[in-house]
Amino acid sequence: MTLVTIKYTDMERMFPHQMNELDYKFIEADENLDYVLLTLTNHLQNKNLKRGDIVALEGYGHRNEGKFIFDGKSVISLSYDLDEYGHLPKEFHDFPPGHFTDVIDHNHICWFEFLNPIESKKVIDDRGEEYYQGECSKYGKKWTLVGKSPNFQGIFPYEFDTDGDFWCEPPVLFRVTFRFV
Numbered sequence: 001m002t003l004v005t006i007k008y009t010d011m012e013r014m015f016p017h018q019m020n021e022l023d024y025k026f027i028e029a030d031e032n033l034d035y036v037l038l039t040l041t042n043h044l045q046n047k048n049l050k051r052g053d054i055v056a057l058e059g060y061g062h063r064n065e066g067k068f069i070f071d072g073k074s075v076i077s078l079s080y081d082l083d084e085y086g087h088l089p090k091e092f093h094d095f096p097p098g099h100f101t102d103v104i105d106h107n108h109i110c111w112f113e114f115l116n117p118i119e120s121k122k123v124i125d126d127r128g129e130e131y132y133q134g135e136c137s138k139y140g141k142k143w144t145l146v147g148k149s150p151n152f153q154g155i156f157p158y159e160f161d162t163d164g165d166f167w168c169e170p171p172v173l174f175r176v177t178f179r180f181v
Contacts, residue, residue, distance in 0.1 A: 001100065001103070002050070003053075004049065004053055005055075006040065008059055011027075014040070014043055015036075027060075028065070037076060037077070040055060040068060041075045044070075049070040051071060051072035052092060054068070054069055055067070055075050056103075062085075064078055064104060067103075069089065082109055083109060085106040086104070090111050093111030093113045095110070097139065111155050112155070119134055120147075121134070131146055132147055132150040
């Protein structure tokens, strides 16, 4: 994965009538998003981008503002449904955990795909709360999955934590930990 930065001078050439040094409102406006994404895609056409490369606008905003991701064909927006500051879109579930940690700020939300159901067992913790626990191997690691439902199949969001814990949104999956095999 590569971080590609679009220089301000290039943005002035790409958006000559919309840009000035103090105003990024044109790029931020939802109604301009398709035009901005198409313009960025065309500008980067000969840059040998690979799927998963991050495109960032120089000098742009806070956290993930001005960051986009290349999907293999075009530049697309980050997702904003789980975090208002932007996170990895669901279609990038095939990248290993932590892959985008250094380039997507504020959160480390990633996606975990389970193609086959994972056998789980019911557990009652010391507070009397019921949950389900299962294990699987993926990315050369053994994963322990904990959730409110016995069905660990599909694509689930999780938040990567540098300690090796992954926190997820309930009710399906809310904690994943791993250890190397």
